[in-house]
Amino acid sequence: MEMPVPSQHRLDRKSELVLRLRAILPADCVIDDPMETRAYECDALSAYRCPPMAVVLPYTTEQVAQTLKICHDLNIPVVPRGSGTSLAGGAMPTSDSIILGVSRMNDVLDTDYDNRVIRVQTGRTNLSVTGAVEADGFFYAPDPSSQLACAIAGNIAMNSGGAHCLKYGVTSNNLLGVRIVTMQGDILDIGGAHLDAPDLDLLGVICGSEGQLGIVTEATLRIIHKPEGALPVLLGFDSNEVAGACVSDIIRAGVLPVAIEFMDRPCIRATEDFAKAGYPDCEALLIIEVEGSPIEIEEQLEKILAIAATHNPVEMRRANDLQEAARIWLGRKSAFGAMGQINDYMCLDGTIPVSKLPYVLKRIGEMSREFGLGVGNVFHAGDGNMHPLILYNANEPGELEKCEAFGAEILKLCVEVGGCLTGEHGVGIEKRDLMDHQFTRDDLIAQMNIKDVFDPAWLLNPAKVFPLDASASRRDGGM
Ligand SMILES: Cc1cc2nc3c(=O)[nH]c(=O)nc-3n(C[C@H](O)[C@H](O)[C@H](O)COP(=O)(O)OP(=O)(O)OC[C@H]3O[C@@H](n4cnc5c(N)ncnc54)[C@H](O)[C@@H]3O)c2cc1C
Numbered sequence: 001m002e003m004p005v006p007s008q009h010r011l012d013r014k015s016e017l018v019l020r021l022r023a024i025l026p027a028d029c030v031i032d033d034p035m036e037t038r039a040y041e042c043d044a045l046s047a048y049r050c051p052p053m054a055v056v057l058p059y060t061t062e063q064v065a066q067t068l069k070i071c072h073d074l075n076i077p078v079v080p081r082g083s084g085t086s087l088a089g090g091a092m093p094t095s096d097s098i099i100l101g102v103s104r105m106n107d108v109l110d111t112d113y114d115n116r117v118i119r120v121q122t123g124r125t126n127l128s129v130t131g132a133v134e135a136d137g138f139f140y141a142p143d144p145s146s147q148l149a150c151a152i153a154g155n156i157a158m159n160s161g162g163a164h165c166l167k168y169g170v171t172s173n174n175l176l177g178v179r180i181v182t183m184q185g186d187i188l189d190i191g192g193a194h195l196d197a198p199d200l201d202l203l204g205v206i207c208g209s210e211g212q213l214g215i216v217t218e219a220t221l222r223i224i225h226k227p228e229g230a231l232p233v234l235l236g237f238d239s240n241e242v243a244g245a246c247v248s249d250i251i252r253a254g255v256l257p258v259a260i261e262f263m264d265r266p267c268i269r270a271t272e273d274f275a276k277a278g279y280p281d282c283e284a285l286l287i288i289e290v291e292g293s294p295i296e297i298e299e300q301l302e303k304i305l306a307i308a309a310t311h312n313p314v315e316m317r318r319a320n321d322l323q324e325a326a327r328i329w330l331g332r333k334s335a336f337g338a339m340g341q342i343n344d345y346m347c348l349d350g351t352i353p354v355s356k357l358p359y360v361l362k363r364i365g366e367m368s369r370e371f372g373l374g375v376g377n378v379f380h381a382g383d384g385n386m387h388p389l390i391l392y393n394a395n396e397p398g399e400l401e402k403c404e405a406f407g408a409e410i411l412k413l414c415v416e417v418g419g420c421l422t423g424e425h426g427v428g429i430e431k432r433d434l435m436d437h438q439f440t441r442d443d444l445i446a447q448m449n450i451k452d453v454f455d456p457a458w459l460l461n462p463a464k465v466f467p468l469d470a471s472a473s474r475r476d477g478g479m
Contacts, residue, residue, distance in 0.1 A: 002433075003050070004462070006094060010074075013075075013076065014032070014053050014054065016074065017053070017070065018032045024063075024066050025058065025067070028057075029063065030056055031054060032053070032054040034051065036055070037051045037054065040093060040099045042084075042092055043084040043087075044085045044146075045092070045430055047394065050092060050094060050095050052093035052097050052099045053098055055099045056099070056100050056101070060105070061179060061181060061217040061218065064181045064217055065186070066185065068181055068183055068185045068215065069184070069185035071098065071459065072459065076097065077098075077459045077460070078097060078100050078215075078459060078461070079091060079093045079097050080153070080460070081099050081101040081103075081154075082123065082151030082152070082155075083146075083150050084101075085150040085154065086426065086428060087347050087349065088158070088349070088425045088427060088430040090211065090428035090461070090464060094462060101123075102215070103123045104123060106125070106151075107120070107121045108124070109218065116225075117176060117193045117220055118140070118221050119218060119219070119220045120218070121218055122151060122219050123151050123152075125149060125150065125152075126143070126146075126147040126160075129152065129221060133223050134226070137225055138225055138226065139226055141169070142165055142169075142174055143163055143164050144160045144162045144424070145162065145163070145333065156171055157211050157216070159208035159426070160425075162380070162424075163380060165383065166257060166382035167256055167258040167291075168224065171207060172204065172207040174222045175191075175219060175220075176192065176194065177219070178206055178219050179216070179217050179218035179219075180214040180216050180217070181214055182214045182454055183214065183455045183459050188214070190202045191203040191220065192220060205450060210426050210465050211460060211461040212451050212455065212461055212465060213451065213455060213460065214454055214455070214460070227291040228294075229291065229293070229294060230258060230297070231290065231291075231297050231318065231319050231320075232259075232318075232328045233289075233305065233328075234318075235288065235316055235317075236282035236284070236285045236313055236316075237282060237283060237313055238282060240284045240358075240365065240377070241358040242311050243283075243284035243286055243381075244284075244357030244358035244381070245311060245357075245358050246311045247262070248355050249311075250288070250382075253303065253307060255300055255307075257289055257300065258291050260382030261288075261332050261378075261379070261380060261381060262285075262377065262381035263331070263332065264361075264376060264378070265282070265283050265284065267338070267339060267389070268284075270342050271331035271332070271334055271335050273338065273341075273342075274334055275330050275331050275334040277327055277328070279331050285315075286381065288304055339378075339391075343391040344391070344394040345376070345389040345391050347389050348386070348388045348389075348390065349386070349423045350419060350421060350422065351383070351384050351386070351419045351422070351423040352384045352419035353417065356417040356418070356419070361377065364388055368406075371402060372402075373406055374390075374391040375391065375406075376388070383423075384419065384423075386410075386423065388407075412434070412437050421435070421438050432463075432466065433468075435470075436467055436470075441470065444470050451474075458471070458474045463475070
């Protein structure tokens with residue numbers, strides 16, 4: 001994976017930069033000791049690493065604005081960071097940039113149950129947004145599996161999703177407004193505690209923009225009343241394709257479960273060893289959760305079980321109480337950790353039309369044999385968001401490159417069948433060089449024109465999202 005050569009001119013300005021930052025920020029906000037900046041050298045795509053020149057951890061939006069003004073003045077690139085759980089390398093720095101992390105900005109600013117909104121600083125973790133309102137019967141719906149750690153900042157930048165987004169939508173469907181600071185240090189409020197903007201939908205531009213347009217410091221989020229109840233059912237099948245076909249049939253029948261999660265044999269085995277959730281010995285399993293009143297739950301489960309029965313399942317297990325429900329979810333929630341225990345892996349993220357699941361799963365199996373690398377599939381099947389986990393040995397020379405090539409072929413397949421390079425993890429550096437498979441150069445130029453408006457000097461999160469050759473003249477313009 002190629003990154004631009006660092007600018008010596010910028011590296012030479014480190015002392016001046018740190019002096020100026022220390023003059024306006026509390027002492028504990030600026031880190032420049034190389035031993036400490038190493039903690040920020042990567043995100044959860046840990047195959048790629050590069051420590052930044054310095055790290056700034058402000059407490060307020062005003063401090064973010066002052067930091068950005070200084071960096072703009074000195075022509076220093078800035079990489080925004082929430083909790084650093086990106087799987088696409090979105091928060092990885094370059095050696096001539098600084099990290100600007102919002103993790104200390106984690107307050108709840110306002111809670112309005114009458115209008116079902118909450119305003120938070122974006123360093124707040126996803127799960128702790130629900131934590132702030134659950135005692136009053138509310139929750140924040142988007143639920144990335146990393147929700148204990150990931151911040152609302154990164155959720156907005158990546159337009160993150162999660163298991164329950166089949167029913168409630170992803171971040172963009174639950175975000176009402178943001179406070180954002182531009183690279184020039186201007187503070188803008190976009191959207192607010194209301195449904196739709198009267199003018200251009202700039203919120204739609206900001207959500208999913210991967211730190212390219214500004215630093216988001218506050219967010220107004222929709223909160224939802226907790227449903228009366230929810231119950232999952234676990235279905236086991238003797239092939240991936242049959243499980244995929246069952247998902248297509250459920251969606252086609254018009255049932256809208258809150259989640260449909262898929263795991264194949266390698267993931268089932270790994271999670272059984274790790275979490276001992278009591279999963280059946282089968283090729284593929286689905287966890288399908290429905291919610292509502294007891295009557296609504298019964299009605300939906302009946303339809304789902306009837307559809308599943310037509311696919312000859314090897315197991316149909318419904319939870320009857322909260323304990324059984326937790327046991328069904330236990331394995332799925334520990335799947336990524338469990339896979340990490342047995343092997344190095346690269347987690348991919350692409351989206352396909354649900355009806356193509358059986359074909360794509362079959363092709364991934366064939367490609368796995370062609371590349372000689374194992375692959376486990378665990379993903380949000382209801383919305384076609386796939387997460388193949390390619391297993392490789394990071395200590396074996398050449399395996400990472402082979403893994404990258406296999407991953408690229410899977411993502412190209414997603415585009416080929418009418419899907420998309422990303423589902424919820426974003427483009428970052430991971431998929432940057434594949435963007436040409438999804439977009440024409442004119443498409444990419446149109447997207448880069450938008451960045452020109454917000455960040456004319458191209459200092460925010462450099463060398464991400466756009467193929468390096470497409471963005472070269474813009475990135476070099478500010479040198
Ligand atoms: C085990 C595991 C499971 C995961 N499961 C899911 C899942 O189910 N669904 C899902 O969608 N993702 C998932 N992820 C990926 C990741 O958690 C999400 O992308 C998450 O939203 C990143 O949030 P973060 O705060 O860690 O952001 P970071 O990793 O810090 O940054 C992510 C991106 O956001 C930008 N950014 C950060 N802060 C700001 C800001 N204040 N303003 C502007 N841009 C900013 C960064 O520059 C970067 O491009 C998972 C990751 C792991 C490790």
